[in-house]
Amino acid sequence: MKHRTISQPKEKRNKLELYNAVLDAIRNDLIDNKTPKPTRVQFLVGTSYDKLIEYLDELEKKKLVTLKPLRVTEKGKKFLQEYDKINELITKFGVKFLKEE
Amino acid sequence: MEQVLFEQNDQIRFFIYVISGILGAVISSYLLRIYRLFSSVHIFALLIGFALISFGDFFFSGTIEAIDDEKTFNFLHWLQLYVVSYGLVFIGLVYYYQKSSEKRFSLVIKTALVSLFLIGLTIVIFGIQDTLIFPQFQRYNEYFRIANMVALGYVVFRTFDNSDLKNRKDLILMPLGFGILFLGQFERFLFAIDPASLTLITSGVLKVAGLGVIILALHRKTKSKLAGKLIRHEA
Numbered sequence: 001m002k003h004r005t006i007s008q009p010k011e012k013r014n015k016l017e018l019y020n021a022v023l024d025a026i027r028n029d030l031i032d033n034k035t036p037k038p039t040r041v042q043f044l045v046g047t048s049y050d051k052l053i054e055y056l057d058e059l060e061k062k063k064l065v066t067l068k069p070l071r072v073t074e075k076g077k078k079f080l081q082e083y084d085k086i087n088e089l090i091t092k093f094g095v096k097f098l099k100e101e
Numbered sequence: 102m103e104q105v106l107f108e109q110n111d112q113i114r115f116f117i118y119v120i121s122g123i124l125g126a127v128i129s130s131y132l133l134r135i136y137r138l139f140s141s142v143h144i145f146a147l148l149i150g151f152a153l154i155s156f157g158d159f160f161f162s163g164t165i166e167a168i169d170d171e172k173t174f175n176f177l178h179w180l181q182l183y184v185v186s187y188g189l190v191f192i193g194l195v196y197y198y199q200k201s202s203e204k205r206f207s208l209v210i211k212t213a214l215v216s217l218f219l220i221g222l223t224i225v226i227f228g229i230q231d232t233l234i235f236p237q238f239q240r241y242n243e244y245f246r247i248a249n250m251v252a253l254g255y256v257v258f259r260t261f262d263n264s265d266l267k268n269r270k271d272l273i274l275m276p277l278g279f280g281i282l283f284l285g286q287f288e289r290f291l292f293a294i295d296p297a298s299l300t301l302i303t304s305g306v307l308k309v310a311g312l313g314v315i316i317l318a319l320h321r322k323t324k325s326k327l328a329g330k331l332i333r334h335e336a
Contacts, residue, residue: 062140079138086139094263096199
């Protein structure tokens with residue numbers, strides 16, 4: 001089984017990038033395994049377990065993932081497709097709310 | 102005096118309000134598309150802000166005919182002042198609470214929405230009841246304009262503070278757009294204290310220009326994106 005690290009753990013990422021990394025990791029892990037597990041997603045994202053659980057809760061509230069079972073929703077898939085647009089909008093408005101971890 | 106100038110510039114004002122309403126709606130629909138993908142409270146507040154600005158202008162363009170009835174004219178002006186000012190306050194709040202958590206900012210926005218509803222309801226009740234005395238909007242117009250300038254000035258300052266501006270010069274369009282909106286409100290403030298056709302028309306034109314620049318900023322593609330597309334195309 002080939003593991004892919006979505007991004008470097010030491011690289012400082014903002015919250016939006018982390019959301020993107022978590023969703024990407026769940027989607028990629030689903031390709032490799034039938035049931036994605038938080039620990040594997042944690043490895044792929046390169047973050048602490050506590051932080052991952054916090055992000056997963058936030059993503060669930062935004063209806064981007066389901067936790068039982070761990071899956072990316074249709075809305076989450078659209079988020080991944082349109083990530084560049086969302087990131088660009090926030091950058092253009094210069095709002096810092098998702099630009100800091 | 103203001104009413105005479107409004108009457109003299111009826112057609113151009115109608116045209117400006119319609120264009121400004123359309124531009125505000127374009128920005129709101131763009132924000133709504135992004136909000137559907139990513140339900141963030143900050144994006145929601147920006148969406149509400151621009152939607153209120155757009156609604157205020159659209160609504161007012163349809164009621165310019167009411168200029169002959171002084172009471173209705175006064176009431177509609179109060180509504181427009183209140184709606185547009187609230188729109189700008191919502192945008193200002195996004196920047197003021199830009200580092201706050203979604204949970205905290207959500208409380209602020211809920212409070213702002215409740216107050217928007219309650220004040221709106223009060224104005225409507227005052228407006229439709231003949232027995233209640235509704236103050237002349239001209240007496241308070243300049244205070245609303247000052248509040249609008251404070252909100253916009255803060256937004257301009259914050260958008261200039263964008264750390265990405267150092268690497269991407271195209272990001273200057275956003276503070277520029279808000280800056281032009283600020284000048285529009287300043288012109289409207291000048292009109293409130295010393296009414297003249299030129300300041301009235303200039304304020305409308307500046308508002309349209311400011312919203313236009315914001316749309317341009319949102320739809321402008323970055324150079325790196327264009328380069329990426331070209332590379333993919335060549336491949």
